[in-house]
Amino acid sequence: MAEFRYLEDVVTLECDQEKCIGCTMCTVVCPHAVFRMEAGKAVMAFRNLCMECGACMRNCPSGAISVEAGEGCVRGIINEILGIEGPCC
Amino acid sequence: MAKPVPQGAGEFRLPSTEQSFVLGTIESPVGAIPLVGGELFWQDMRGHYLVRWNIGRDRFMVEPGLYAIGTPDSTSPVFVSANYKMSFDLLRKTLTQSDGWILVLDTLGINVWCAAGEGTFGTEELVDRIQASRLQKVVSHRRLIVPQLGATGVAAFEVKKYSGFSVHYGPVMLADLPAYLENKCRATPEMRIKDFPLIERLVLIPVDVMLALKQGLPLICLLLLIAGFARDGTFLQAIFHHALPPVFAVLAGIVAGTIVTPLLLPWIPGRAFSVKGGLSGLFLLLLFFTLCGGFSADYSMFAKISWPLIGISIASWFGMAFTGSSTYTSLNGVRKEMLRAMPLQLLGLLAGLGLWGTSLWLG
Numbered sequence: 001m002a003e004f005r006y007l008e009d010v011v012t013l014e015c016d017q018e019k020c021i022g023c024t025m026c027t028v029v030c031p032h033a034v035f036r037m038e039a040g041k042a043v044m045a046f047r048n049l050c051m052e053c054g055a056c057m058r059n060c061p062s063g064a065i066s067v068e069a070g071e072g073c074v075r076g077i078i079n080e081i082l083g084i085e086g087p088c089c
Numbered sequence: 090m091a092k093p094v095p096q097g098a099g100e101f102r103l104p105s106t107e108q109s110f111v112l113g114t115i116e117s118p119v120g121a122i123p124l125v126g127g128e129l130f131w132q133d134m135r136g137h138y139l140v141r142w143n144i145g146r147d148r149f150m151v152e153p154g155l156y157a158i159g160t161p162d163s164t165s166p167v168f169v170s171a172n173y174k175m176s177f178d179l180l181r182k183t184l185t186q187s188d189g190w191i192l193v194l195d196t197l198g199i200n201v202w203c204a205a206g207e208g209t210f211g212t213e214e215l216v217d218r219i220q221a222s223r224l225q226k227v228v229s230h231r232r233l234i235v236p237q238l239g240a241t242g243v244a245a246f247e248v249k250k251y252s253g254f255s256v257h258y259g260p261v262m263l264a265d266l267p268a269y270l271e272n273k274c275r276a277t278p279e280m281r282i283k284d285f286p287l288i289e290r291l292v293l294i295p296v297d298v299m300l301a302l303k304q305g306l307p308l309i310c311l312l313l314l315i316a317g318f319a320r321d322g323t324f325l326q327a328i329f330h331h332a333l334p335p336v337f338a339v340l341a342g343i344v345a346g347t348i349v350t351p352l353l354l355p356w357i358p359g360r361a362f363s364v365k366g367g368l369s370g371l372f373l374l375l376l377f378f379t380l381c382g383g384f385s386a387d388y389s390m391f392a393k394i395s396w397p398l399i400g401i402s403i404a405s406w407f408g409m410a411f412t413g414s415s416t417y418t419s420l421n422g423v424r425k426e427m428l429r430a431m432p433l434q435l436l437g438l439l440a441g442l443g444l445w446g447t448s449l450w451l452g
Contacts, residue, residue, distance in 0.1 A: 004284075004285055004354075004355060004416075005417075006418050006422045007360050007419075007425060010421045011419050028258055028276075028281065029240035031238060031281065031416070032417065033278065033281065050419060051416070051417050052421060052422075053205075053206065053241045054206075055205075058241060058242065059243075061246040068420060069420065071206045071207075071420065072418055072423035072424070073412065073423070074409060074410045074412065074413055074423070077420075081427075
């Protein structure tokens, strides 16, 4: 699993322990196994593996997870830098 | 983003049977549902091949709605998919031995994961499509098998709330779907991980090469044109003498960024894709101009420095562009990388072009 690792300490993923109800959905939908259950709460065990797809946030019924989700493609970011609305990819 | 289904939406609609892959229909309480098989025919395969080369990729789609595969009844599972024909075809091929229903969402011909990122494979469309297909009358259960990568756009708890159907996230890879079904719809931890093996990187290469050539060709034409006005030789002689090396540098840069970088991705040093691309470019450019004798040929030092500069900048740019195809890069990571790499790429390219231009007139 350590074969593919992108930049360290760049992702915006946050998980609020207070709000977590322990439904485990984030551990189901995450394609990089970022979350792990500890004492009935979700914790970010491998935060740097997050790709900010936003699946966990979307499927968190208690709103405990937040992340600036997006596809991160070159064209989309250039559009963003230039301040124009445009399609990604 | 997801809202309750608006009034008037979800009007009853079934997909057309006038599609090449529809074998017939199957009777259901809501009418005749188009029946498909798991077998792919030559026109399907031809389409798959062409879209891998970026030909007709933006209109490679099937009609959204409910389809049947095998001989399903009201207890058969419902599989949710996208209307990118590749996604749909690979799903029905995987389900060759199964009986079930396939609910195709309107994702504008985009695959599940990308469409989920854009929100078209999403809660609203799913709830709407369930309603439009009268799925609650076709099946007696209330379960949907949704691809795990669709979770980026679909909120399971909201689908349940608005449609009554509970979403079960299937495995990431279709290849694991039969085992998942066998295992009473439970995925192993391995089935939940998105890896990026060599074969998956390989199939992406042709599209990226085609897109890169589209960007590279204007630059190549510009190089050819400018070289013609060099101070020595006739127009054509000058083009041949001066433009060929930088044109090869551009092509080598494209090869490094769109072929070498994806293939050797895990083994090239560096985390940032622009670094991986740049290193591939450095290696390939030096190798190429050493082997073909460009560095020892009769060119000025300016020219010899300019070729690798141009090639490496281009390789770095296209290596960086591969983040969009990769399965593990994040938005904020790519943004950070781009803000750092793009000034250097631009500087490298302009410096390379400047040196090369100088060599045309000063020798």
